[in-house]
Amino acid sequence: MTLKICFIFIILFFYGCYINKISANEECQLSRNNDMVDDCNCYISDLNQLNNQRLQPLLRQIVKKNYFRFFPVNLKKTCQFWPTDGQCSLRTCAIKSCPIEKLPETLRDSFNNNKLNRLINTKQDEQNNEIQCSTIDTNSTLGLVDTNLSEEHKKTIENWMKFDDVQSENFCDVDDETSTNLEYIDLLANVERYTGYTGISTQRIWSAIYNENCFFLPDSKLYYELRQKRLNANKLCLEGRTFYRLVSGLHSSISIHLCAQYFFPILGGGYSGTDGRWAPNLEEFKRRFSPERTDGEGPIWLKNLYFIYLIELRAIYKARDYLQSQTYFTGNQTDDLHTKQLITNYLLKEIEPFANHFNENDLFKNGNEQLKVGFKEHFHNISRIMDCVGCDKCKLWGKLQIQALGTTLKILFAENPIQLQRSELVSLINGFTQLSTSIYRLEHTFKTCLKKNTEL
Template sequence: MISFKLTYLCIIVAIISAACAVGNKSKLKVKKENLLNENGCFCKLQGEVDDCSCKVKSIDSLNNHMVYPRLKSLLSRNYFRYFKVNLNKVCPFWSDDSKCAMRNCAVNICPEDQLPDGLKKTSTKNKYTEESQEDCQGDDLGYLNTTISQESEQAFENWTKYDDAQETFCEMDDDTSPHMKYVDLLLNPERYTGYKGISPHRIWNSIYNENCFKAPEQPAYNPQALTDYTLEGLCLEKRAFYRMISGLHTSINIHLCHQYLFPATTCYGKEEWGPNLDEFQRRFDHTQSNGRGPQWLKNLYFTYLVELRAIAKAAPYFEEEGFFTGNDEEDMDVRQGVKDLLKVVKEFPNQFDESKLFIGNKKEAKALKVEFREHFRNISRIMDCVGCDKCKLWGKLQVQGMGTALKILFSGDGMGPMSTVNAGSKKKFQLRRTEIVSLFNAFGRLSMSIHAIEEFRKLLR
């Protein structure tokens, strides 16, 4: 009897041990799959940034702990939240024939008095807005909120007078246009709008196919792959140009993945904004992007270093800037916040070194610099072809911010990590308000993207 019980007990223990072993193997398999997935997106986010001496890990630490929290606070201030832009310029390359996708909120027509103000002005009958027993939430995801308070409108008049009194370095193309309007960036965050299909594909295809440099022996880019081509055979300047654009493209895609609209799970539920891990992996996972996604993520870090270096180089200028809005207390807080950020930026070693660009044969270097500038100007014009107002707003802002960074890098007392602009005299260098606002907000978008990468990394774990 005792022997039978012992045998029975041994059998039970064996079964439990086997079950535990299977469970452990299952957990190990899950962990292994998670590791493979993480490596699938982030396998190249290690070591040094291409064509730079700075390590990815150092940038992650600087940005996520020092830069991002400072920028997030600073960009919520009035000086940086209002961006003056012309969204009515006609596309100079083709006729825009597409609009941002819109969402259905329910089944029945939405009452007129429940429509958002912006939609009332454009259409009294909208097939995409439906009636519901709850308050209607059926607005266009690409709808641009142009609400500006009366107090802000009055303050803008003083801002314009202040700008006009300054000696400018160059004239912005649209600055005197009657179509230039202030937009509140906090009311119009960059996030998923549903803008997809032929129109955005044509935008990026035109940027990469017609404006990015390529080696003479390379064929035309594959329209389906967009950025799928090798940089072999390109000089440093042309590689830098491509990586900046690719990094910008990557940053924009990260914003769309990080602020994604999830549909309601029930009939009476509400949509929710949040990070979409599946969408992030679809765009950047090694296996789902034909091996290109991880390099795109690394290009983001290159673009970040370029704009970081521009802000560091223009630090003497920004330390003298008044950041005028008419509110003395807030202006003083902004100046202090900017100085705090600049201190962090200036102390970061191994920044992008612009002195390595456009050297060698003077004639060839000069011609390349002109070509570099013309290509970038063309990309800024392509932004007027974007078919979604909110996408166009953020596209124009970020391209203008990058253009301002390039303007800073190739101006001033010299080239290289120790050179500056406006070291003691505002007469040597000048930035308009829109250039300053676009530069800081563009850098803020890159900063947010790198911060979001860490969040996606944690989600994968």
């Protein structure tokens, strides 16, 4: 009899757990279905479905292509705003730069005027070289690169070398691709993840970035008001809300990447050691986003991730004619064609139904050109603040994602036909992929942390 009662109790216990789990998931899902992205006519649940089922696998393919995997960046610029605290010496802060001689020759020479003639006059019977960066921490190689150039490819290279004549349309500083301090970074070998770079330095960086929005809120520190006193962003004008939500959404995305790939050193090893493991840190995620630890603000910050995602999606689609005209040339004809097909036949078609949920024409109405100039100047300052980051890997991804956002705004507010440098296009696609991965992580890595009473 006792055994029978125990058996019934066990069944009821697990049944109760099962029902509670279903109930929690249902409430969470209902909350998501009923929640819309602020200032955008789009449900978060629809974006989750688009991103996690269709775009995320597609974007992962695209950023592995030779055209998009190498990003030119100058990590040696001087901080213009305050004396720096020196460089982070942690092993996890270091990057693996790809030596220029290991890059595909067509890509390498496209940034060097002095070598262009030699590249164009390459003999047709020149043998292909196998390209492989010795520092790449992956199992795959770059593949064979054909250095023989057709007339179409020569024109492509010339377009890469053109600096955008319409400088007034830039919303961020773009590193000079002819600088002697420029490095070519293989993004696949330097993924964005936790580095141990924390403390006063990072707080000063983010505080400076948020405070660049102060011109929308006179005589106040927006960072303090919005992040500490819970000032309702809806009290700002549309331009101010847009600025804040873009920065907040990017901040959330970066935080998710750090939480998803967090380094747990062995006991006593620290971050300068070589032993440890990379894994999601659920406790760190809760610290950054749970309502209990953020005075209820965490879910709002996560919602802003969907806002910046939708804005960058909008820009990619608006630039569709430009994207369709590109050859994505690296010299490997098969790979280049596949890259173009992924962009033209798949990415642009997938995002089309979601491309009109934000109308940039609602910004800077009534001929308020001065507000637009201020908006642009402050984004320029944010890109310059990235030069003050003391961690090379953090700086790399910060510069890339700020440039992606600057390129997004450049596309949305361009008054002339779009002309992008290659680095802008690379940053745009990689930056959007980072946002996509963050949304994917919310569903597949941190779903257990998204409690039923959150707004997501």
